[in-house]
Amino acid sequence: MPEPIIEMENIIKIYPDGVVALKGVDLTIWKGEIHAILGENGAGKTTLMRILYGEIKPTSGAIKINGEEVDFHGPWDAIKRGIGMVYQHFTLIPTFTVLENLHLSLLALDESIKAEDVETLTRRLMDELGLKIPLYDVVEDLPIGVQQRVEIIKTLLRKANILILDEPTSVLTPIEVEELFKMLRKLKKLGITIIFITHKLREVKAISDRVTIMRRGKVVATLYTSKVSEEELARLTVDIDLTSKPKIRGGIRGRRILSINDLWVRDERGLDAVKGVSLELYEGEILGLAGVQGNGQKELIEAIVGIRRAYRGSIKYLDQDITSLSVGDRYKLGISYVPDSRNIGLVYEMNLTENSILTNLHNYLSGIRVINWSEAYRTADKIVREYNVVAPSLRSPIQYLSGGNQQKVMVGREATREPKVFIVSEPTHGLDVRATRFIRNMLVKLRDLGKSILLVSTDLDEIMELSNRIAVIYGGRIMSVGDKNEYTIKKLGLLMGGIHEQRITK
Ligand SMILES: Nc1ncnc2c1ncn2[C@@H]1O[C@H](COP(=O)(O)OP(=O)(O)OP(=O)(O)O)[C@@H](O)[C@H]1O
Ligand SMILES: [Mg+2]
DSSP, X not given: OOOEEEEEEEEEEEOTTSOEEEEEEEEEEXXXXXEEXXXXXXXXXXXXXXXXXXSSOOSEEEEEETTEEEOOSSHHHHHHTTEEEEOSSOOXXXXXXXXXXXXXXXXXXXXXXXXXXXXXXXXXXXXXXXXXXXXXXXXXXSOHHHHHHHHHHHHHHTTOSEEEEESTTTTSOHHHHHHHHHHHHHHHHTTOEEEXXXXXXXXXXXXXXXXXEEETTEEEEEEEGGGSOHHHHHHHHHOOOTTOOOOOOOOOOOOEEEEEEEXXXXXXXXXXXXXXXXXXXXTTEEEEEEOOTTXXXXXXXXXXXXXXXXXXXXXXXXXXXXXXOOHHHHHHHTEEEEOSOHHHHOOTTSBHHHHHHGGGGGGGBOSSSOBOHHHHHHHHHHHHHHHTOOOSOTTSBGGGSOHHHHHHHHXXXXXXXXXXXXXXXXXXXXXXXXXXXXXXXXXXXXXXXTOEEEEEOSOHHHHHHHOSEEEEEETTEEEEEEEGGGOOHHHHHHHHTTOOGGGOOO
């Protein structure tokens, strides 16, 4: 008989602003299982896990760990009971080494612990898990996937035997996802219980033993993963038929709208991140830019948008050289940008409506510096309706929206302008199946209206599904550009790893 390790009973959560996020949730997690939690944006997944981690208090309900009722007053209580949580936004100090970070986190438990002891403990743990992480490297120099492993190790060093991961894969490349899964399987063998939130049905199938599906603050079902198909999961989660995918036509390619010529761009540390990139973007096409994070794609698109200076080369918009134009002037030309991070694209202290007009203020000024709020509310309302944003009101602080709903506001704001050149980075990051489908359809619609879209995504399925053409970036250089039909996921994977086309035999 499976033994329950966590029992959450009739959990209700009403936030101070009156939002009922959980309406009586029961969740039982078995010892040693990998339990996936699936659910539409705003269903209450993060809220439920924050309650389990002691970060917020439920309005009512009971939690038992190993059969014993607990009452957490903060994460430290949860940590002491063996619960560890890894957030999407990591809590490591970027300028510290891995070891310094681990040391720091253990000092909170044991003031006298020495760096040598932390190193010994960590090496032992890494041996057990078959991991190699450079302990003396500075965290910010490590790929995201490795940073995430450091976060997991941090919780394990604090003796966590229950690990909560909230959308851990949305920041990872396909290869990193595989590595994470390998690690999770090892942890499972060591007896660790894992709760895993994701929107990707394939991941649910690949990693979990059981899956709980949530909808609007309630549990719809808990099932053995092996007994449900991806189609059934999609239906249970958001009531969507997976078989109707958007049709990608050849696209009517119009004028060349962007010409990037021999562009060189430096990163924050003054190192060359983009090394002589030449690329063209046409009207009526989606150009997919594939690459492992940290290979210059961020610096490249920031240079196109104007946030970052290119120190050599040129960017032309139709016949106009825009290389030294300001962000605002490029924006007025019709270049819009959705960054890969909501930290950059949204101002958390502002409300939904303010965030809806943030990048387009000049269109809402009536008279001198007076915002036409009724117009602003109309826009916000349009975004909320079209993108199905779940929010208590147009005045809700954006930080109170669930992750996926924040994403919808950010993408909706830029798309609603119908930009001529739309640069989108990880547009479906954190979105549920239905919202993902909606955003992808919207991109195709804009494309069919003759707009130009540069799609940066680590999700190769997304790149393959949407692109007319694909470019692969590696080490700041374009490895390959061509028609979508010339690529397979496997070939993209190799190119993203820097393996040249000539050496690939089909
Ligand atoms: N701090 C908060 N204050 C008020 N309401 C909140 C707060 N955090 C979340 N909510 C609301 O609670 C509901 C559930 O949000 P939650 O973040 O738990 O959803 P989720 O299932 O994690 O969604 P996603 O898949 O988008 O991350 C949403 O309606 C959200 O707006
Ligand atoms: Mg969430």
